[in-house]
Amino acid sequence: MYKLRTVDVWDTLIRRACHPETVKLATALHVFLRFHHSLEGTLSSHWDLHDKRIEIERIMAHEAEVIGHDGEYKLTAVFRRWLATILRHPLPCNTDDIAKEIAEHELRFEMANTFPDDSIIDFLANYPAEKTLYLSDFHMTSAMVDHLLAHHGLDTLFPKGLLSCDVMLKKCSGRLFEYIQKNHDVDSRMNISISAKIPQQLGITAIHYLPEASHRKRGKKDTLFSSREVLFTHMTKLARETAGNFSNRNDDAKATFQLGLQAAPLLIGYALFIAD
Template identity: 25%
Template sequence: MNYPNVSSHTYYTIDQLVAAGRSMASAYQTVSFDLFDTLLIRRIHDPDLVKRPVARYISALASQGKRKISWQTVQKIRDETEKAQRLETGRTYEDQEACYPVFMEQTLRGIFGSDYTDDLLNKVTNYELHMESSMLIPRAPLMELVKELHLQGKRLFVISDVYLPAIHLKILLDRAGILPYFEDVISSADTFLAKASGRAFPLVQKKFQIDEKTWLHIGDNPISDGLRPVESGITSLVLKDSDEKFRKALIKRYHNYSKGRPFYRGRALQQLMLPLEAENIERQDLYREGFNFFGPMIGAFVHYLADECRRLGLTKVFFFSREGYTFKNVCDINTPLLYRDGDLPRTE
């Protein structure tokens, strides 16, 4: 077989990239994908925003044990612990990578002291993965390509530079419904060898016995997913999606405006609620009315109600009439997801 010259190609729409992937697929036996901002996109513009509810959760758990600590302090401790691990890793490896189970255990030990248990780490980890997965959406055109390549018998891998180890990434992929298509998942958190330095690609090549000439890599970073694979003899396709960049810039603007002008909280919420990728299908009029108006209205009220009950120490809420039944259902479904510490009133 004649193999194409090793090179990196950049595409500015996902449809262009997928078309290129299809046309080149016959020349390759192995295809690897970056995960975040490639296979999966986040509803939020800043992935670090996922950390805030986790910090609030840890703060609430600490308060149950009579340890008063604000979520802002929790976040600061986490950031400092992660930074320290990255600096320590950088003394041995080119990539200053971090590993979530390690720095989160250190964070929790620092906060809870002798009350720390492995069960506590599991609770926090599960909550963070829940929050992360709730923000992730598979990119529909790329998933069609993945399914086609899988049916053709290609070897498919996910390679990610992230502090979550592969076992956690597999949970996210499984919840997104796409894990079965991949032979394995590789994370820099497990080896501290990342795509950013190029060290990840020889590692994967050796472990899975891949011929570089038959390997195609797809991602969104021009260095980690473009230059570094080429340096290892791997052809790469890089996605610089202008539409996705605009979407994230818009929600970032609304988010920043909302800090000083409450009106933009609603606009930010509307932007975050937009159906993305395969979610964006034709709906009935009543569904759209509920999605655009009644859902946000009831959801915001129930959120406020739960906050007030927690603040005032109320232990039971009664919902009256037919309308009250709707509010009760929303409360019973949503509030356990928002307040995972379980400090909620009973409903009737």
């Protein structure tokens, strides 16, 4: 039996029902609607806000590396700088409080759009250990991920864990593993890591967890997000499947109905735009 077992969060314990960048895009839309009249004039859509956030994350990751950390950042720190960058004037209220509110909004979105992996618990039974922690490279704090896991009923199995932003060290660099081993008095031989991405550092036993069906679905979400053509083709296919059989319609009615199906996503999107 191993002394310590660390398990990744994303694509291991829980999975998203959407592409990861969709989460950031949803937060950008929330901020765009909330502060629409206070935004810098060049920011005309939530996509612009999304791009600004990505830019700030890159800058903050570089700043962390300059002072000896890994390229990591905390979510609320990103939001504070984001707000300072995108708004024409300083907020009349405490920016820290607003940043926390936005972070909570993003957490609620994650809760609504994630689900537990359906086979990870049985898989973990094959690798028993005295102690189990979740361990992941992520910009939310462990306190926020605790809430996320509790929402999905995983908190009893994983009551504690550590995120890279908690200590500004990453798994991918190996330094987060070193930190964990030092603080839990475990050497590499007694440490096992289970993840969708295999850590190849420090001699840790690494178990690659990548169920084929789930991985295939993740790849499809990636394609839908990155390609508008693929997305609209997918939406049209779903609309046709939902509409059912055309056999009871004449040729003119079929053609008209199919045209309506093709236009439906555009009309719905336009209606949502007006509603926003």
